[in-house]
Amino acid sequence: MTLPAIDPAQYENLLATKVDRYKADFAPFDLPEPAVFRSPPRHYRLRVEFRLWHHGDDIDYAMFDPETKKPILMTDFPVAHLTICRLMPRLRLALMASEVLRHRVFAIEFLATLSGELLVTLIYHRTLDEAWEAAARALAADLRIRIIGRSRGQKIVLDRDWVMESFELNGRSLGYKQLEGSFSQPNGEVNRQMLGWACAQVAPLAGDLLELYCGNGNFTVALAPYFGKVLATEVSKSSVQAAIYNLEANEIKNTVLVRMSSDEISAALTAGESFQRLKDVDLTSYRFSTIFLDPPRAGLDPATLELARGFTHILYISCNPQTLRDNVAALHDTHHIAAAAAFDQFPYTHHLECGLLLRRR
Numbered sequence: 001m002t003l004p005a006i007d008p009a010q011y012e013n014l015l016a017t018k019v020d021r022y023k024a025d026f027a028p029f030d031l032p033e034p035a036v037f038r039s040p041p042r043h044y045r046l047r048v049e050f051r052l053w054h055h056g057d058d059i060d061y062a063m064f065d066p067e068t069k070k071p072i073l074m075t076d077f078p079v080a081h082l083t084i085c086r087l088m089p090r091l092r093l094a095l096m097a098s099e100v101l102r103h104r105v106f107a108i109e110f111l112a113t114l115s116g117e118l119l120v121t122l123i124y125h126r127t128l129d130e131a132w133e134a135a136a137r138a139l140a141a142d143l144r145i146r147i148i149g150r151s152r153g154q155k156i157v158l159d160r161d162w163v164m165e166s167f168e169l170n171g172r173s174l175g176y177k178q179l180e181g182s183f184s185q186p187n188g189e190v191n192r193q194m195l196g197w198a199c200a201q202v203a204p205l206a207g208d209l210l211e212l213y214c215g216n217g218n219f220t221v222a223l224a225p226y227f228g229k230v231l232a233t234e235v236s237k238s239s240v241q242a243a244i245y246n247l248e249a250n251e252i253k254n255t256v257l258v259r260m261s262s263d264e265i266s267a268a269l270t271a272g273e274s275f276q277r278l279k280d281v282d283l284t285s286y287r288f289s290t291i292f293l294d295p296p297r298a299g300l301d302p303a304t305l306e307l308a309r310g311f312t313h314i315l316y317i318s319c320n321p322q323t324l325r326d327n328v329a330a331l332h333d334t335h336h337i338a339a340a341a342a343f344d345q346f347p348y349t350h351h352l353e354c355g356l357l358l359r360r361r
Contacts, residue, residue: 006078006348008041018352019342022321026337029328034340034354037193039347046112047186048080052095052105059096061088061108079348081188083118084110090143091120100135111180114188117146117163119180124151133158148180162242169195174221177245182238183215187345194355195222197341198292198315201357202226205313207289210269212262212304217243219292219317220257221250229286230255233265256281262295266303270310289313299323309334314358319345321354328356335360 019036053062053071062071076085087110095102107123122136128149137158140147146163149156165184166175169192178184185191199222202209207228214220214232216239224230224247232255234240240259247255258265258277267273269283290313293300297320300308305327308314314335318324328337341355 006042011038011041011347014348015344018344018350022342022352022354025321025325026328026340029325029332029337031337032340034342035197037190037197037341037343039187039190039344041347042078043080043082043085044187044189044347045079046081046084046114046188047184048077048084048110050074050077050108052108054102057096059092059102059105061092080110081112083112083116087118087120087143087145094139094143098135098139100131101139109180111163111178111184113163113165113178114192115164115166117165119146119148119161119163121148121150121180124149127151128154128156132156167192169222170199172225175246175249176216176218176221177242177249178216179238179242182236182242185218185345190343190345190353191218194317194341194343194353195219197343197355198223198317199226201315201339201355202290202313205290207312208286209290209292210265210286210288210311211292212265213294213296214243214257215239215294217246217257219294220255221246221252223292224252224255227290228254231281231283231286231288232257233260233262235259235261262304262307263301266307270303270307290315293317297323300327305330312360314356316356316358318354318356319351321352324354324356328358331358333361 023031050061053060053073060073062073064071104126105122105124109121111119128151132149133156136147136149140158146159148161161180162177164175165178198219202223203226209227209230211220211232214234220232234243243257260277264275268275268278288311291308291311292315294317309331335358337356338359339357343353345353
């Protein structure tokens, strides 16, 4: 697959093709008409990575064609958020003008937010010294950005290694710490629509919520007010730390977060297995009615599928329709699809994020 061609005039047709395929794949399970949530056709991606291509005295942003493996030089990247696109030419000129900053720099990562913050990571094939740090601090002040320097075994954080995302959702102002190098939703506008759809699905429900794969608390913060209590799990240490911060920053007081994998919490809830990380959690006090799942592309393992089967409601967000279909097939004898959604996180590609609400028969 080559790099996608960005043509806003083709956006609706490409999205319709993806949605039609989604509907056809899930037709055997009586998929309701899905709500479709569109992306901005340009400037939608908040996380972007480039190689920096040196030729003579010039440096250009580059990506590699997946088929030919050849570099594609670019002066602009309409996929990237406007804050990134506006910075790209200024940053390129600044790097070319500084021998200290340009020497053996080979890659760059941008992390932006809808609220306007921007973090830039410069990656080098050399050890970074005091001269680099002084030049980078001057550049950060001049461009009004945050900068991190990385090389093998080295990370220099000039200010902080995270940005703070904030936006309005259903009359609430939500804020999220997003760490450099950790997962965050790449399409900010579609993420906000995903959160809105998920909140609408759980609003009529009652009881307590179990959330697996909670990441930095992206959905946890949005969904928690709709439930009596929430137990959320995540295995990544950095994501757990960010989630704890985000729960406190958003004054979410009904949620307990534990660092556990999905198969561990499944063993604790279905087989009564004990874990040290649950020693302060009274599992018997929860009246779970709903499980929320946002797993990696591989979908749910057998233990988690069996755990989900015991819930009245399963709210499932998936980045892989194929594994989602497999999981729905495995649950079809106990649950039916009550609501569906399609979220176009990655325009101009074949990827489609899907949302389902499953209800016990």
